[in-house]
Amino acid sequence: MSVEPAALPDFCRNYQDYQQLLQHQCHALEVPEPEQAAIEASFQLAQKIAELIHFNGKLPFAQFMQQALYHPGLGYYSGGSHKLGAGGDFVTAPEISPMFGQTIAKSLQQAWNNTEPCVLELGAGTGKLMCDILQQCESDNQLPEAYYILEVSAELRQRQQQMLNDKLPQLKPLVIWLDRLPESFQGVIIGNEVIDAIPVDLFMQTEQGLTQGFVAHNNNGFKLEFEETSFSQGWQKKHADLCQEWPEGYLAESYDLRIDWLKSLVECLEQGCIVLIDYGYEEEELYSPYRPQGSLQCYYQQRKHSVPLALLGLQDITSSVNFTQLAQAALDNNAQVLGFTTQSQFLTLSGIEQFVAQPQDSDTMSSLSVAQQLQTLLMPNEMGQNIKVLGLSKGFSGALSGFTSLGLNQA
Numbered sequence: 001m002s003v004e005p006a007a008l009p010d011f012c013r014n015y016q017d018y019q020q021l022l023q024h025q026c027h028a029l030e031v032p033e034p035e036q037a038a039i040e041a042s043f044q045l046a047q048k049i050a051e052l053i054h055f056n057g058k059l060p061f062a063q064f065m066q067q068a069l070y071h072p073g074l075g076y077y078s079g080g081s082h083k084l085g086a087g088g089d090f091v092t093a094p095e096i097s098p099m100f101g102q103t104i105a106k107s108l109q110q111a112w113n114n115t116e117p118c119v120l121e122l123g124a125g126t127g128k129l130m131c132d133i134l135q136q137c138e139s140d141n142q143l144p145e146a147y148y149i150l151e152v153s154a155e156l157r158q159r160q161q162q163m164l165n166d167k168l169p170q171l172k173p174l175v176i177w178l179d180r181l182p183e184s185f186q187g188v189i190i191g192n193e194v195i196d197a198i199p200v201d202l203f204m205q206t207e208q209g210l211t212q213g214f215v216a217h218n219n220n221g222f223k224l225e226f227e228e229t230s231f232s233q234g235w236q237k238k239h240a241d242l243c244q245e246w247p248e249g250y251l252a253e254s255y256d257l258r259i260d261w262l263k264s265l266v267e268c269l270e271q272g273c274i275v276l277i278d279y280g281y282e283e284e285e286l287y288s289p290y291r292p293q294g295s296l297q298c299y300y301q302q303r304k305h306s307v308p309l310a311l312l313g314l315q316d317i318t319s320s321v322n323f324t325q326l327a328q329a330a331l332d333n334n335a336q337v338l339g340f341t342t343q344s345q346f347l348t349l350s351g352i353e354q355f356v357a358q359p360q361d362s363d364t365m366s367s368l369s370v371a372q373q374l375q376t377l378l379m380p381n382e383m384g385q386n387i388k389v390l391g392l393s394k395g396f397s398g399a400l401s402g403f404t405s406l407g408l409n410q411a
């Protein structure tokens, strides 16, 4: 169902007006202007979102974020943006150094002593982590029986297939792309920087109490409005307790879609473990009064800002992970917490140093020296401390050396 163009707001009725709006946003954010094809895709997406608002009213922020990132063919992850890696908008640990995947490969091999030698990788990006893991397992003579990938972006799925074809054509029969989670899986599920790409809602402490963020528009563009929340009674009670010390204007994210996602992962795991690596905090730190602006961030051409309504479909939108909530959801669904630690500690305890002396591959993001790669992965002011690793398990009697202690209050 589509609406008459006359019913759309001015900024998405006329292409030239939309182009001017994007130029204005780029100027304000001090980022380069997108190419013509990207502006056209963004214009189409703006029309789709304006139609949704026309039919359904203001969109809760999570629904807007879902469209901006995953609208088929037009969202940031589903469309043609280069996204991650060299020349993209942001970099992740596998793109920085093969040592990341090589170390994860050792952890997987350790886990396989107590579960099936199978991997399910969620959101595999360019395919770099998959290739580094498989290459290391091949040289250790410890290949898995199958390496499954669940990737929501058709464009990234193609890039993953291309990378496998180019780098490890002999291992193609091992890698299987899935369209949905399997009903039942035994082995190790891994995901690097996937949870932070799952949409969140926004809420704000105001004079009237907690309010929720909705996306509306006027004739000049989309805008964020805070109104009475549509969250459940349970949510309201929990957050009323949490926010007692928050000043007026305190902004934060709410994570229902991520909890549902985690529950479905835990449900599909029959036996084995789940290793989730991402930016984030325990709940107390995440919702501390000293973090009044929330953690929502946008990435466009390696520049970071916090204006999610700009550059529609052309920028990544992400927010930190609430690890306490995820661990609690896992415990509530019959899983155990295997461990929780920083990326620095996980990689160090899993033996990253053994890969330092080895030759590095030529695909690594830049000409960073091995020392620089290690620094980015391990140093507290880089990824070392900000990125955490959460291990969950079901029917799994082993341990992973990357986790020393359980951490997290719930464990």
Ligand SMILES: C[S@@+](CC[C@H](N)C(=O)[O-])C[C@H]1O[C@@H](n2cnc3c(N)ncnc32)[C@H](O)[C@@H]1O
Pocket: 077, 084, 092, 093, 094, 095, 122, 123, 124, 125, 126, 129, 150, 151, 152, 153, 156, 191, 192, 193, 194, 197, 198, 261
């Ligand atoms: C920030 S990128 C990280 C990519 C890669 N793991 C890395 O570390 O380079 C997020 C990835 O998660 C994928 N993704 C987002 N939501 C997903 C979901 N619900 N299931 C599977 N993949 C998802 C995106 O398409 C993308 O490949």
